[in-house]
Amino acid sequence: MYYPYFITYMGIGLAISLAVFYWALNNGQFKDQQRARFLPLADETAPIRIRASRLGRYEIYALFVLAVAGLALSAGVLIFALTRG
Numbered sequence: 001m002y003y004p005y006f007i008t009y010m011g012i013g014l015a016i017s018l019a020v021f022y023w024a025l026n027n028g029q030f031k032d033q034q035r036a037r038f039l040p041l042a043d044e045t046a047p048i049r050i051r052a053s054r055l056g057r058y059e060i061y062a063l064f065v066l067a068v069a070g071l072a073l074s075a076g077v078l079i080f081a082l083t084r085g
Contacts, residue, residue: 005081009073016070 024030 005077005084009077012073013070016066
């Protein structure tokens with residue numbers, strides 16, 4: 001009874017997840033794995049303040065909008081499925 005809604009919802013979630021993973025691969029998020037495994041062992045140094053570029057700020061805003069939209073769609077699907085039955 002509720003299966004088509006949830007299967008569609010899971011399919012859309014999977015497609016979005018694959019798109020984000022593909023974006024991360026293309027932007028080099030996984031390139032430096034050798035350095036990453038030693039980061040917990042490194043000494044703490046004073047953090048260097050790096051000013052976020054305009055593009056970086058837009059990416060943060062876009063991720064926030066996607067997260068809010070995902071939560072809203074989750075609530076919408078759940079409410080629709082519960083009231084439909």
